[in-house]
Amino acid sequence: MNRALDLLQPYPFEKLRALLGGVQPAAGLAPIALSIGEPKHESPGFVAQALTDNLRQLSVYPTTLGIAPLREAIAAWCERRFTVPSGWLDPARHILPVNGTREALFSFTQAVVDHQSDGLVLSPNPFYQIYEGAALLAGATPHYLPCLEENGFNPDFDAVAPETWRRTQILFLCSPGNPTGALVPLETLKKLIALADQHDFVIAADECYSELYFDEDSPPPGLLSACAALGRSDFKRCVVFHSLSKRSNLPGLRSGFVAGDADILKAFLLYRTYHGCAMPVQTQLASIAAWNDEQHVRANRDLYRSKYDAVLDILAPVLDVKRPDGGFYLWARTPGDDTRFTRDLFARQNVTVVPGSYLSREVDGGNPGAGRVRMALVAPLAECIEAARRIRAFVREA
Numbered sequence: 001m002n003r004a005l006d007l008l009q010p011y012p013f014e015k016l017r018a019l020l021g022g023v024q025p026a027a028g029l030a031p032i033a034l035s036i037g038e039p040k041h042e043s044p045g046f047v048a049q050a051l052t053d054n055l056r057q058l059s060v061y062p063t064t065l066g067i068a069p070l071r072e073a074i075a076a077w078c079e080r081r082f083t084v085p086s087g088w089l090d091p092a093r094h095i096l097p098v099n100g101t102r103e104a105l106f107s108f109t110q111a112v113v114d115h116q117s118d119g120l121v122l123s124p125n126p127f128y129q130i131y132e133g134a135a136l137l138a139g140a141t142p143h144y145l146p147c148l149e150e151n152g153f154n155p156d157f158d159a160v161a162p163e164t165w166r167r168t169q170i171l172f173l174c175s176p177g178n179p180t181g182a183l184v185p186l187e188t189l190k191k192l193i194a195l196a197d198q199h200d201f202v203i204a205a206d207e208c209y210s211e212l213y214f215d216e217d218s219p220p221p222g223l224l225s226a227c228a229a230l231g232r233s234d235f236k237r238c239v240v241f242h243s244l245s246k247r248s249n250l251p252g253l254r255s256g257f258v259a260g261d262a263d264i265l266k267a268f269l270l271y272r273t274y275h276g277c278a279m280p281v282q283t284q285l286a287s288i289a290a291w292n293d294e295q296h297v298r299a300n301r302d303l304y305r306s307k308y309d310a311v312l313d314i315l316a317p318v319l320d321v322k323r324p325d326g327g328f329y330l331w332a333r334t335p336g337d338d339t340r341f342t343r344d345l346f347a348r349q350n351v352t353v354v355p356g357s358y359l360s361r362e363v364d365g366g367n368p369g370a371g372r373v374r375m376a377l378v379a380p381l382a383e384c385i386e387a388a389r390r391i392r393a394f395v396r397e398a
Contacts, residue, residue: 019343026350029390037178039251047253050289071097075094105134109134109138120143120164128206129359176324179359193232207222211297240260253290255286318391329376331372331374
């Protein structure tokens with residue numbers, strides 16, 4: 001067996017199950033899960049229709065590169081969304097459809113990391129655990145950049161030592177962040193591109209929450225926006241990951257894409273050809289329908305705005321919690337230990353959240369997620385309101 005498997009830590013939800021395993025929640029209260037970030041809003045009916053209309057494609061082997069109409073639809077969406085000049089993104093060279101960002105983030109790391117060197121994979125901390133596992137199984141060393149409130153819940157990139165940058169092979173970004181909801185500013189993205197040029201590393205920007213924001217007139221920038229602002233038409237050392245899971249409430253479709261540096265994607269395509277992960281043609285055709293429509297995405301944002309407004313109105317008087325820049329999480333400070341808060345909340349109110357310390361790693365004697373919990377506002381509005389009321393009652397009774 002691969003000895004690197006022994007380096008993997010239990011997934012946060014395994015730790016959560018162990019924490020709550022012996023706890024009997026209060027009788028008479030229906031369970032409410034704010035723990036798993038699985039979108040619960042209704043999937044677009046026209047996407048389901050496109051999928052069923054093309055089930056005859058089940059008899060066709062899909063190609064790893066994907067069909068041209070999907071790559072063209074994705075390129076056009078990137079141009080519209082991130083103000084990329086027309087023609088910069090070549091659908092045949094700069095776009096690669098993938099089976100969701102989770103699989104792509106992992107396999108991308110295996111393709112990019114040179115395991116024969118003393119390489120680092122830098123990650124925000126707290127973070128999506130795939131970044132760490134992918135680095136370890138690729139033979140690299142994870143290096144964690146704390147995301148603290150005093151720095152807007154973004155890493156302090158200015159504090160990273162030159163020697164660390166020199167050893168870096170991949171810098172993972174997540175904007176809006178999971179679990180903090182923080183956006184990486186455009187000027188910071190430009191600075192990171194300059195550092196990538198100086199030290200020869202790849203920026204892998206996980207932007208799967210990019211379409212969940214609050215101001216319709218100011219969509220948040222992404223790494224492609226920074227490339228466009230810099231006139232970087234080759235997207236050198238820059239790769240972005242996007243998905244329909246959160247944007248379009250289609251987590252079960254397993255549809256996303258990777259876009260950016262053509263040379264990197266050429267090598268990644270070669271890896272994926274052997275890896276055996278090709279998106280079914282019927283899924284690709286349904287995905288075209290999703291990427292071509294924004295009406296359902298705006299409606300999705302409206303639903304999240306309503307939930308944030310209602311839940312924060314209930315929780316703000318009793319918890320240190322603020323509206324994030326984007327995403328669908330609340331990153332709330334707990335009055336005491338985060339694991340005890342999580343366990344006692346479940347026991348008394350049958351509401352499940354995730355301890356922040358389970359989403360982070362200890363760095364220099366401190367865990368940046370300790371003393372916080374992640375709440376996913378994915379349930380229907382009424383259920384989120386009920387959960388907030390129970391949390392408020394729990395905090396007041398504590």
